[in-house]
Amino acid sequence: MFMPSAITKQPEINAAVVAAERLPGVRYIRYSVAPDWNGQSAIFFRVVLADEASTGERLRDITTQVIWRMSEWLNLPELELFPYFDFRSESEQATLNEPSWAKAS
């Protein structure tokens, strides 16, 4: 599926990612653009968190902040992509070692 906004808006998306990566507890963020399960254009963010931010109260706080702030920064109506967020800890990613979740080199 061709999603032109994903191309034209890439600088804004990257800026939002860089800003979110500065949030305490966020290690790094990867993303991809694809249709969601309903066939709607979507952007999928994969957020890797520090282990100490990956449980309980801190997990609740940091995930809320990431979703809130990125949704604001992305300017959703113009982006024309619905954002989805997934989270995992550094140690979970170290165990699973999934390339799509690996830090970009």
Added chain:
Amino acid sequence: MGFADDLLEQAKHLLNKDGDALKQASLRRAISTAYYALFHLLIDEAVGKWGVEHQRSTLARTFEHGSMAQICEESVKSFYIAQQPPALAPLKDVAHTFNELQQKRLIADYDNSIVWTKANAETWVEKADTAFKNWRSVRSLPEAQDFLLYLFLPKLMPKPEPKKPKPERDLL
């Protein structure tokens, strides 16, 4: 507690029942159950308005997952397009969480190639819990009642107002 609350409790139970010996089946069922908790909460709230009690369960069966997701997506976008007041942010979060959970429910139930982690499953069960609280904090507002109406009758959802210029905002 109502059925929706029971489902939410069950999602939390599934999340924690295996201790450190995490099972994909439990994490997947936790996600799926959290979605259905929010799904039934919103439907119960909508059909609860219907005066003829014995017809409510029939009405409840007319809600469609896809249409509800579409309304939620429009509601999230409308929040930003119309620059709605912060008091409506909890309603926007309910809509966003509904869409996230629906997407994750479909993956949890049907896509075995995705590995679920405790942090991700905990995040989304927790977001369902927050959505319950958010809903209950705004449910009496006219906008929340309109939201329920559109979930029930999606064709009534108005098109968003033309976009106003967005103020400059610093990134952190």
